[in-house]
Amino acid sequence: MTTTYAVLSEGLEKRFDAGRVPALRGLDLAVAEGTVCGVLGPNGAGKTTAVRILTTLIAPDAGTARVAGHDVLRDPGAVRRAIGVTGQHASVDGELTGRENLALFARLLGIRGAAGRARADELLERFELTEAADRVVRTYSGGMRRRLDLAAGLLTRPRVLFLDEPTTGLDPHSRNRIWAAVRELAARGTTVLLTTQYLEEADQLADDIVLMDRGRAAHRGTPAGLKALIGSYAEVVLAEEGTAGAAETALIAAAGVLDRLTGAEPVLDRERRTAGAVTTDPALTLPRLVRELDAAGVPVIDASLRPPTLDEVFLRLTGRAPSPRKEYAA
Structure with missing residues (x-):
């Protein structure tokens, strides 16, 4: 046709x-x-x-x-x-x-x-x-x-x-x-x-x-096709506890875990207390992610392994955010 x-x-x-x-x-x-x-x-x-x-x-x-x-x-x-x-x-x-x-x-x-x-x-x-x-x-x-x-x-x-x-x-x-x-x-x-x-x-x-x-x-x-190009997105939400210095240390530790598991540069959002990274490794599972975070002593209130958003696709494929916003790289 x-x-x-x-x-x-x-x-x-x-x-x-x-x-x-x-x-x-x-x-x-x-x-x-x-x-x-x-x-x-x-x-x-x-x-x-x-x-x-x-x-x-x-x-x-x-x-x-x-x-x-x-x-x-x-x-x-x-x-x-x-x-x-x-x-x-x-x-x-x-x-x-x-x-x-x-x-x-x-x-x-x-x-x-x-x-x-x-x-x-x-x-x-x-x-x-x-x-x-x-x-x-x-x-x-x-x-x-x-x-x-x-x-x-x-x-x-x-x-x-x-x-x-x-x-x-x-x-x-x-x-x-x-x-x-x-x-x-x-x-x-x-x-x-x-x-x-x-x-x-x-x-x-x-x-x-x-x-x-x-x-x-x-x-x-297609939206689904572009998302499939970069695999999944692993994101960690940290518990709000301790001093500002302790929070920064925990965020960096979470970024280290994600870097080791995904091989991708994590994106940190200090306001939301989140760390995330894309992964194309089918062996990475949510239980494994949680175990690694626990072993590193990272205080986590939520962790997810999900399809990426188009924002994350754009950032990964072009190296730039699609619009002005706060992004913090580890």
Whole structure:
């Protein structure tokens, strides 16, 4: 069975600051129709630059890209007619009501009269904004603004939807509502390319994942497939007892046990009092881990051997965290 790709790029390159700053260094992407592809990476990995090229906002310095079957350089108009875009920051007007914002976007997109009003009402209802539709947007919460922005991107029923970090800064409740909307879109056949720093978000939504690092696609695969690349994750939670010096000594001792058993550099979190390391050794069992910790005199309140999270996958495969956070290496 032949796979049809909604987004296909080969060798995309882009430099800024008169060519001195490389943003993309030969990016290859292949997103199958009707799927959700999560593009992940730390700040500066090139995610937003890639989206700007694929949505025809900027031109690449080298390489090719096709979206919905159209070349982004040779036929940008056809690309724009086939896509919807929700950027990192809501593009709605705070001085207009939610309904007025959608009506304005509808007119700009050529959806006029009763058809535009009906489509706006449909989207307001889908995104649970009907009750707030006639309030000015500056009174909306951040989550409501993001949902309205997403609704605006769907006015034309796009074949491909680009979501560039759509839930950055949102509270968990608002994030969950955006996730529900993305799942509904995917179920209806829309292809979604999602860039995010939240690996949990990609784990929840994506059929396939591309890990970007320094302007390239460093690794790709399904969430389960990427996790299988690095095996299991052994984590130890230390008891809260003794002085700060004793706690540090216990943490270092736990790291030593993990280093010896896994052969991987442990990651320490002093705030959470945890030590963890990845392992591909099938002989390492939880009872063995607990026995070794006990023999080393490490005061433990919990120990686990579990599948890794995507955060741990990214850190292991690229050597960097996907987003700014506290990591402490032994």
